Amino acid sequence: MSRLPVTKTPKPYVGGAFIRSESGRTYPLADAAGAFFAHVPQCTRKDLRNAVEAAAKAGPGWAKRTAYNRGQILYRLAEMLEARGDEMTGTLVRFGAARAAAAREVAASVDRLVYYAGWADKYEQVLGNVNPVASPHFNFTVTEPMGIVGVIAPDAPALLGLVSLVAPVIVSGNTVVALASEATPYPAVLLGEMLATSDLPGGVVNLLTGFRRELVPTFATHAHLRALSAAVGPEDAKTLRLGAADSIKRVRIVDATKPADWLSARAESVYAVRDFLEFKTTWHPIGA
Template identity: 50%
Template sequence: MERLEVLKTYKIYIGGKFPRTESGRYYTPENKKGEQLGNICLASRKDVRNAVVAARKAFGGWAERSAFNRSQILYRIAEMLEGRKAQFIDELIFQGVSHKEANSEVEMSIDRLIYYAGWCDKINQVMGSVNPVSSSHFNFSVTEPTGVVGVVPDGSSSLIGLISLVAPVIASGNTCVVLSSEAMPLCSITFAEALATSDVPGGVVNILTGMRNEMLQPLATHMDVNAMAYAGNKTEEIKMLDESSALNLKRINKYQENWMNRDMQDLYFITDFCEVKTTWHPIENIGGATSNY
């Protein structure tokens, strides 16, 4: 007798746990062939707020990790993805991506994580500076993470669009709340499972499935979200995002990139979500005892 397949329950990912949406609602996206992808959580405004709380709670600890440690953890995420490669490819194909494209999307995603893993402990060596001020002070600038970031990938990809934004956002020590692709949500939840087993502290990445038009506004207007990463070109969404920045001076970064392009990764995607902090300290200037011998 043929073995009955065990189906997976797709859940959302908040604070390192996999709850169902507090609203108890679901939706059933279909692929191009009309096959149902599954009963996917239809996350609510309340889930968005819970996710922001989880992200804020995780922020201090993640930002204070050593950059080297964050680097290792990002690398570990890539390792976990590599191990689940077949699962991601299957999900992408099920969601309507060709076999060849699915394969290259997963490989690109893994390689991109490794690329950003390597940046963690180099950001400040490239973007920091010692500033030669005229007064007798030691003065230096470093980059620091902005805080909690709302991540809104382009809905047209299931995995690479999400990884291309999440990796640079968390590399510097930000935490984030991610809105999954509405039509192709499967990879984002499998990605959450990879995160949960890769030493990423709970709350650093939170992933919600559901309707973008329900979740985007509560996320963008949340007063405890410091920045937004938005990929897409919907005029109305962009206007709403810009306007929401006026509430609490959110940093809004908008992208229209083709993430399958191997070059669509660099340090500036990281620094888009960084603040520059400059520190001054006096230098004791006694005079006389200089080293001019």
């Protein structure tokens, strides 16, 4: 008689812990073959609020880490994903990807993390500068993280889309509350398990599962979220921008209805990091 496998309860990764929705709600997730896979927590606006609190708690410490340290942690994350690459590939295949495409997506996700890990201690040198003002002052412009950033991942590619949006945000010291692909949430759950073992402080990345129609309005209006990075359609984009106006939130939209080549090198750039930075300019007199 064959052994009965132990199934896993998928749990979103929030504040460094694996949680269930405060509402107790779940929705059944089937794999590509239509077979029942698991019950996925249907996170609510209160879960989103709690995730923002977790991110707020983690933020100051994360932003104070040295750039070198943040770079190493992102690289460690790449190591984790690479090490469990087969498992992730298998998951993507189970949810409908061809094996080669799944392997490509996992490899690209690892490479994307390595790419942004390398930016950690360089973007400042590219984006900031000293300004030659016409008065006896030393004047310099540096970047700072914005704070807590809401991320809404595209439905597909479930892993690479999420990684591509999260990595440029956290590399500079922001924290993230992300909503996983609604269609394929499980890779995000798996990614959360890797985050938990990657030296990334709890609360820096918080991954929710659930429904966009339920959570987008809260992402839009939660005033403590200082920016949004969302791969959504025009409807959701408008909702996000309307809500963002109340607290002058920065919004970066990737139009999910247009074909996007997440694998290409153009999907990664220092300007994605820049989109979630504030520029701060400091003046000081030069005199004895």
